[in-house]
Every structure is written in C-alpha cells, then in structure tokens.
Amino acid sequence: MAVHGPAMTDVARLAGVSHQTVSRVLNGHPNVREQTRLRVRAAIAELGYRPNGAARALVTGRSQVIGVVAQNTTLYGPASLLAALEQTAAEEGFAVSVGSVRNLDHRSISAAVERHLSHRVAGIVVIAPVESAGEALERLPKDVPLVTVDGDPSRPVPLVTVDQVAGARAATQHLLDAGHRTVWHVSGPTDWFDSVGRIDGWRQALLAAGLDPPPPMPGDWSAASGYRCGQMLARMPEVTAVFTANDHLALGVLRALHEFGRRVPHEISVVGFDDVPEAAYFIPPLTTVRPDFDAVARASLQMLLSQIESGTGGALRQTIAPALVARESVAPPRR
Amino acid sequence: MAVHGPAMTDVARLAGVSHQTVSRVLNGHPNVREQTRLRVRAAIAELGYRPNGAARALVTGRSQVIGVVAQNTTLYGPASLLAALEQTAAEEGFAVSVGSVRNLDHRSISAAVERHLSHRVAGIVVIAPVESAGEALERLPKDVPLVTVDGDPSRPVPLVTVDQVAGARAATQHLLDAGHRTVWHVSGPTDWFDSVGRIDGWRQALLAAGLDPPPPMPGDWSAASGYRCGQMLARMPEVTAVFTANDHLALGVLRALHEFGRRVPHEISVVGFDDVPEAAYFIPPLTTVRPDFDAVARASLQMLLSQIESGTGGALRQTIAPALVARESVAPPRR
DNA sequence: GGCGTCTCTGTTAACGCTAACAAAAATTGG
DNA sequence: CCAATTTTTGTTAGCGTTAACAGAGACGCC
Numbered sequence A, B: 001m002a003v004h005g006p007a008m009t010d011v012a013r014l015a016g017v018s019h020q021t022v023s024r025v026l027n028g029h030p031n032v033r034e035q036t037r038l039r040v041r042a043a044i045a046e047l048g049y050r051p052n053g054a055a056r057a058l059v060t061g062r063s064q065v066i067g068v069v070a071q072n073t074t075l076y077g078p079a080s081l082l083a084a085l086e087q088t089a090a091e092e093g094f095a096v097s098v099g100s101v102r103n104l105d106h107r108s109i110s111a112a113v114e115r116h117l118s119h120r121v122a123g124i125v126v127i128a129p130v131e132s133a134g135e136a137l138e139r140l141p142k143d144v145p146l147v148t149v150d151g152d153p154s155r156p157v158p159l160v161t162v163d164q165v166a167g168a169r170a171a172t173q174h175l176l177d178a179g180h181r182t183v184w185h186v187s188g189p190t191d192w193f194d195s196v197g198r199i200d201g202w203r204q205a206l207l208a209a210g211l212d213p214p215p216p217m218p219g220d221w222s223a224a225s226g227y228r229c230g231q232m233l234a235r236m237p238e239v240t241a242v243f244t245a246n247d248h249l250a251l252g253v254l255r256a257l258h259e260f261g262r263r264v265p266h267e268i269s270v271v272g273f274d275d276v277p278e279a280a281y282f283i284p285p286l287t288t289v290r291p292d293f294d295a296v297a298r299a300s301l302q303m304l305l306s307q308i309e310s311g312t313g314g315a316l317r318q319t320i321a322p323a324l325v326a327r328e329s330v331a332p333p334r335r
Numbered sequence C: 001g002g003c004g005t006c007t008c009t010g011t012t013a014a015c016g017c018t019a020a021c022a023a024a025a026a027t028t029g030g
Numbered sequence D: 001c002c003a004a005t006t007t008t009t010g011t012t013a014g015c016g017t018t019a020a021c022a023g024a025g026a027c028g029c030c
Helices: A008-015 A019-026 A034-047 A053-060 A076-091 A106-118 A131-138 A164-177 A193-208 A223-234 A247-259 A277-281 A293-310 B008-015 B019-026 B034-047 B053-060 B076-091 B106-118 B131-138 B164-177 B193-208 B223-234 B247-259 B277-281 B293-310
Strands: A065-070 A095-100 A123-127 A146-149 A159-162 A184-187 A241-244 A269-271 A288-290 A317-320 A323-325 B065-070 B095-100 B123-127 B146-149 B159-162 B184-187 B241-244 B269-271 B288-290 B317-320 B323-325
Touching: A008 A019, A008 A034, A019 A034, A053 B053, A065 A076, A065 A106, A076 A095, A076 A123, A076 A293, A076 B095, A095 A106, A095 B076, A106 A123, A106 A131, A123 A293, A131 A146, A146 A293, A159 A164, A159 A293, A164 A193, A164 A241, A164 A269, A164 A288, A164 A323, A184 A193, A184 A223, A184 A247, A223 A247, A223 B277, A241 A247, A247 A269, A247 A277, A247 B277, A277 B223, A277 B247, A293 A317, B008 B019, B008 B034, B019 B034, B065 B076, B065 B106, B076 B095, B076 B123, B076 B293, B095 B106, B106 B123, B106 B131, B123 B293, B131 B146, B146 B293, B159 B164, B159 B293, B164 B193, B164 B241, B164 B269, B164 B288, B164 B323, B184 B193, B184 B223, B184 B247, B223 B247, B241 B247, B247 B269, B247 B277, B293 B317
Parallel strands: A065 A095, A065 A123, A123 A146, A146 A159, A159 A317, A184 A241, A241 A269, B065 B095, B065 B123, B123 B146, B146 B159, B159 B317, B184 B241, B241 B269
Antiparallel strands: A095 B095, A288 A323, B288 B323
C-alpha cells in the first residue's frame, strides 16, 4: 500500500533546482537566494511534500524524537508529567515516544531504554522514582543524552526533581502552625524516592519543632491503602493531624474518618500532596501541596536539549519547589 | 558526541558472513544454517549491536512506531487509554509516539497527524471524541492506516468505541430499578461524542420507561462543574436520582449535596461513569460504569495492525460494552 | 556421472536525506 | 573591465538497512 509521497528530488525537479537546494531551504540554511527559496517553498506546498524523518535520522544519526520511560502513566503525577513533556517537546519540534514499563526493575527499564535507542532517539527522559531504576541507568551507554525525573539524588546522573522534602516540610509545618501537637504521616511505597523525600520532610519539620515523629504508616499511593490507614487513625483518639503522601491516600483517609464519625477538620486535620484537580471537591476540600509539573517538564527538556546540542553529558541537577495550597481540611485542634 | 554503535557490517565481519546474512538472522528469515545463525547471534551479543530503526524505516518505508493523537492526556479516560495502547503496542513490537493537542480543532489535529506522518509511523490512532476532529480526518491521506477511538459513529472511518449509550442506559435503568420516578443528568461537554452518547442512553432509558427526560445539565467533565450543577440540584426538592457523565462530575455533585445537607444515597442517589480508582472511596462509594480501556486498546491496535499488514483500509467498527459497578451511592427513594 | 533442484550465502542497488566539496554566478575593488 | 572574492547552486558520496538477484554447494534422480 502506501503510495509513497513525493521525495526531495520531486520537489527539486518542480522548482527547477537541485535536491540539495531543497534541503537547504528546509533546514533554513542562509545562503539561498530569496527568489529560489520562494520557488522551493511553492513546490513543497504544491506537492504536499513532507520530509522523511527516517532518512534524515539515518544520515544525521539522530531523530527528532525524545524517548520517555515511565511506569504507571495512569497515576496523576506521571500522566501530568508526560503530558507536560509532550507539550514542551512539541514546541521545540520534538516528538515524544513513550516506553512505559510494568515494573521499575532493572531489566524492564533497560529493555525500554534499548527500544528507544534502537529507534535512535535524540535523548531519553526517565521518570525513575525507585531505587532499582537507578541501577539500570548506571549501565547505560554514556553517549546518550539522558535526564532522570524524580530519581535518585545520590547518583551522578542529570536529575530534575520536585523538592519533595520542602513540600512535605511545608505541609507538616502548616499543620503545626495551626496548633497541632504532632502530625501523623501516611506514606507512599518506601521504594519510591518521592515517598522517601516526603517522609524526610515531614520528619524534619517535626524534629525542628522538637517533636518525636510517630511511626509513618505505609501506603501504596492508592485510595484503598489510604482507607486502611485511615481506619487505624480513626481509632486513635490522640491523632489530630495527618499528612498523606498524596491526595488519593488522603481521599481514603477522609472516607475512613467519615465512616468512624471523626469530623474533618474539626477533630482531625488532613493535608495531601499533588493537588489533583478534584482535591478542591473532596469532603472537605483538601489542603495539599502542588508540584509544578510544567516547570519540571520544561527544566528536564531544557537539560536534555542542552546535552543534545553541546554533546556534553553534564551531571546537572535542578529542583522545583512545590507550593502549599490551603483549603478547608485544616483547622486548629479542639482543646 | 555519540560514538556511533556498531552497524550490521561490523557484526557481519566478526561473524565471518555478509551483512545480508545478519539481516536475515535478525528478521527471522528461514534459510539460514543453524550454525551460522548462532555465530551471528554471538557476534551481535558480543558487540552489543542494535539495529538502526531509521535505516530500516527508510528502506521499508515504514517504522515500527504507532502514532497516537490525543487531547488531554491528564484526564483519566485518555490517560488510561494511552497507557493501554502503549502496553499492547509494546507486546506487538511497536513503539508509541504521542502527539497530544491542545484543542481538538481541525488544524491542531491535522498538524499532529502531519508530524506523525513525517516520521513515517506505521499507523495512527486518533482519540477523537469531538465533531471537529472528524472533519480533519476526512482530508487525511487515504493510504495511511488509521483507527479512531471514541469518535464520530457517522463517519466512514475505522472506529473503536466504548458503548456509551449502553453504559448510560444501564446506569439510568439501575436508578429506575431502585424505584426512582425519574433521573436527572449532568452531562459532559456536548461537543464530545462520549457526552452525546451518554445523554442518548440516559434519555432512551427514561423514554422506554415512559418518562419525560428533564433537561440535562451541562458540565465539562470537571469536579468544579459538577459542583456547580450539584448546587442547583441540591435546591430542587423533587430530585432523587442523578446520573453524571463521569466520576469527577459526580464528586462535585456529592460535595455540593453534602454542603446542602442532602444525604446520599438516602435523599438522593448518584451514579457516575468511568470507575476511576478513587470512586470506591468517595463519600459514599460511587456506583458507576466501568469502560474496559484495555479491551478498547486491544481492539483498536488489532484493527490498526490488520490494516498495516493487509494494506486495505477497511472501515470496520467495534463497540466495547461497559459494565455497571454497583456501590453505595444508590438507594431507593424515601417516600 | 551429469543435470536439475533445493538450500544457503553473497553482491549490488536502492531508500531519501545531509555533508563535503566543486563549480558557477554574482559582487567587489582597483 | 578583469581578477579576487563572496555568494549561491550543483555534484557526489555516503548513512545502515532490506530487496532482488546471482552464485555456490549439497542432494537426489535417471
């Protein structure tokens, strides 16, 4: 099938120039007479010519495609990030190829990266929030532009990350400022750096206030696990403030508290993380921390492009500060 | 940068064969001696050779990439669909390139498709839930394999779609079966086919029961718009049952009803659509309709692949039936 | 034992583009 | 107005792969 479209030579013939001149026009080469340029443009338009990316990639050794490796692109965070990356990349003239993986283990990541490499992507963004992903990245060819997002801060790889620690600290501090004597935490899976960072920030805030952090309750990002933790929290009369590692956990907690008749925020205050669009419509509206996914996407793409252009594989690092969004799920404790 | 990796000829030299034999091994051509095959395999492994997709795409005229055009990949539906497509495609050895667009107007869609075509994708999946997208698709080159998802049922383009009508009918019928005298509807944006289908199904169920459908209240998929509609519904004492076009609208409605002290499901029953993972943790747990995104992805990919292989551009059509998920947000009306 | 047939392997020519160089045309300066 | 320069255009040679064909053995059969 596929009656192949016109090629550069067809355009050249129609415009009465050599194919190389067409190439020059296409690539914005300076030394082309204005009149020629227009003639070529007209021919391109008339034929509906579309440059062949494969041929270009073959000869330049590099396509205008950026590969993204991510795990669960259904989760709000990854999905937002992916969408933002795609937008930003498109503005720079790059397409985005997704290689999502079921598990973030060494083998899966490597396989996904391999797939991208075999397509000769210009660079790769790995959304690598867990430990095992880091290992995979260490064995990667060093000559491929690479940026990790929300990955391991301790590895010598270019990294863009939401400042989880600062966000969690702000959330916890917000609760302390409201007058709470301590803050409990429902965490994400502990093999995610995001979780670790948020636990850290929460702990830091408590320690700075001279408080002894209670044991964090481990969740798995899902509302279901939040619900389970919430059932336990509801039974503990001393609990007046909870910080959850994301908004969906918070939703589960809210639901459990509601079921147990513990009113939010009158008896217990809750703060989430992510600011999913629905958070403002939880019962009650959820105070949360909003990471700026657009900023993360912009930063990582910029970092990647500078690697692509310069050819140097610097180990930069950039941190995006999140913002606290205060809503009605926080109030002073009853005395 | 990028010390280019080994090429086929390097493998050939090491294995002591011609590059063509390497190509044959790679493509699983039958007439290769077992011994030779092994030698080539060994050489490939030793050099860490990776076939160059660009070169292959150039000569075959077709890459192992499928382009997906979608609008808002942050929404739960599109995100799930995209993830499922990616998974399925990966199993078939295809990569997925995303071309998300800000608006689903004619120009944006065409531009996204153009981008994909210039990369010589093997086929294109367009998640085209609005009218204007259909127009764009009509002007597309006919020789490129194309499948639309949740698009216009009236256009002669291969289409896979969730059976919105059946889902909405089931939701509405479920409420009628519970004893409600009528069912109100908070719809999605009326230029989405999904919305239109859901309105249709709702209306059909009411008409079949000999009821006069009340005017649907237009939302925009967001919890915010659901909240606004919910505020109105809360003030109408005759309302006992509401079907919303998605779960986020339902969340907004639930919140508004809660604020007005109208208890769900005791005073008002609510049914949503989508079964987002959090729906089971709304207050109360939301009865909803679950579309099978995996099935949609599988069907569309299969349809696309058969077009790619056969070369024929048939105008098939496939409908995926959604399932009602009963939870606690529905109860008989108080009398 | 020679000849057709099959199986395996090699050779050559594209695919459509860019890079490097070569040639032609236009421009400048004396 | 001619040589020296600069600008513009053309020519050629790959990039790494597959496809088409050609050649070399191995094998069977009369």
